[in-house]
Amino acid sequence: MENSRFRQRKLPAKARTRGPMPVAGDPSHLFEDTSGNMDAPGYEGSGAGFGPSGQGFLSDPVVSNLAMAYGSSLASQGKNIVDQNIDRLIPVSKLKYYFAVDTVYVGKKLGLLIFPYMHQSWEVRYQQDSPVAPRVEVNAPDLYIPAMAFITYLLVAGFALGTQSRFSPEILGMQASSALIWLVIEVLAILLSLYLVTVNTDLTTIDLVAFAGYKYVGMITGVVAGLIFGRTGYYVALGWCCISIVVFMIRTLRLKILSEAAAEGVLVRGTRNQLRMYLTMAIAAVQPIFMWVSTTQSSG
Incomplete structure (x- = not known):
C-alpha cells in the first residue's frame, strides 16, 4: 500500500514535465535560448532604459543650470585670456587714446598742419x-x-x-606699398637715432607714427592742387606744405626731445642739446623729401 501511494504521488510530477530529460553528455543543455524572451512585456535590457534616463538627466533643471554656468565661466575665462594676449601684441588700451578725436579737433589740427606759423603754445596739457x-x-x-x-x-x-590715363591696380599698389615702407623705415630710423644719441624722452613708437603720418595731409593738398591748377599749383601747394610740416615738426619735437635738458649739467646739457637739435632738424628736413618722392609719380 505504501508503495502504491508513493507511485500515485510521483505520477503528477512526471505529468508536469514538458520534454524529455536531457541526456548526459549532450552539450545542448549547457546553453538556453532566451532570445524569444526579449520581446516579453516585462523584459528590460541594459540599453533599453539608457535613452529615457539620459534625456531625463539632461532635462533636469539643476543640471542644465550648472552646465550653463560652467559654459559661461569658460567663455569669460577664454575672453580674458584672448584680451591679455592681444593687449601684449597690440596695445589696444593705448590706441583708444590716439583715436579719441572729434570733428572740432580734426578741423583745428588740419589748420595747424597747414598754417602752423601763428600758433603759440605747443605744449601738451597733462x-x-x-x-x-x-x-x-x-x-x-x-x-x-x-x-x-x-x-x-x-x-x-x-x-x-x-x-593722365596711367592708372592701373599695379601702379596704385606699388604707391601704397612704397608709402607704407617709407613710413616704417622713417620710424625705425628715428628710433635708432634716439637710441644712439641716448635721448630719454616720453616719445613712443605710436607718437612717431602719428607725427610721420601727418605729412600725408600736405601730400593730398599738393596732388589736389595739381589736379585743379596744373603743375604750377602742384609746386606752390606742395612747397607751402613742406615748409609747414618742417615748422610743425621742429616746434613739436623740440619740446619732446629736449624735455630732459633741465636735469643735466651745463656741459652735458650744451653738447647733448646740440645733438638733439640736429636730430630734430634732421627729422623735420626728411619730411619734404618723402613728400616730393611720393607725389612726383602721381602728379605727372
Whole structure:
C-alpha cells in the first residue's frame, strides 16, 4: 500500500514535465535560448532604459543650470585670456587714446598742419600724470588723421593717375606699398637715432607714427592742387606744405626731445642739446623729401 501511494504521488510530477530529460553528455543543455524572451512585456535590457534616463538627466533643471554656468565661466575665462594676449601684441588700451578725436579737433589740427606759423603754445596739457585726450588738446598726437590721410592720399593718387590715363591696380599698389615702407623705415630710423644719441624722452613708437603720418595731409593738398591748377599749383601747394610740416615738426619735437635738458649739467646739457637739435632738424628736413618722392609719380 505504501508503495502504491508513493507511485500515485510521483505520477503528477512526471505529468508536469514538458520534454524529455536531457541526456548526459549532450552539450545542448549547457546553453538556453532566451532570445524569444526579449520581446516579453516585462523584459528590460541594459540599453533599453539608457535613452529615457539620459534625456531625463539632461532635462533636469539643476543640471542644465550648472552646465550653463560652467559654459559661461569658460567663455569669460577664454575672453580674458584672448584680451591679455592681444593687449601684449597690440596695445589696444593705448590706441583708444590716439583715436579719441572729434570733428572740432580734426578741423583745428588740419589748420595747424597747414598754417602752423601763428600758433603759440605747443605744449601738451597733462591731467594726473597722463596727457589729455586729443579731442580737448590740439597739440596731442593722434592716429585718426594719419590713417584717414593715408587712405585719402591713395584715392587721390589713383584719381590723378586716371586723369593722365596711367592708372592701373599695379601702379596704385606699388604707391601704397612704397608709402607704407617709407613710413616704417622713417620710424625705425628715428628710433635708432634716439637710441644712439641716448635721448630719454616720453616719445613712443605710436607718437612717431602719428607725427610721420601727418605729412600725408600736405601730400593730398599738393596732388589736389595739381589736379585743379596744373603743375604750377602742384609746386606752390606742395612747397607751402613742406615748409609747414618742417615748422610743425621742429616746434613739436623740440619740446619732446629736449624735455630732459633741465636735469643735466651745463656741459652735458650744451653738447647733448646740440645733438638733439640736429636730430630734430634732421627729422623735420626728411619730411619734404618723402613728400616730393611720393607725389612726383602721381602728379605727372
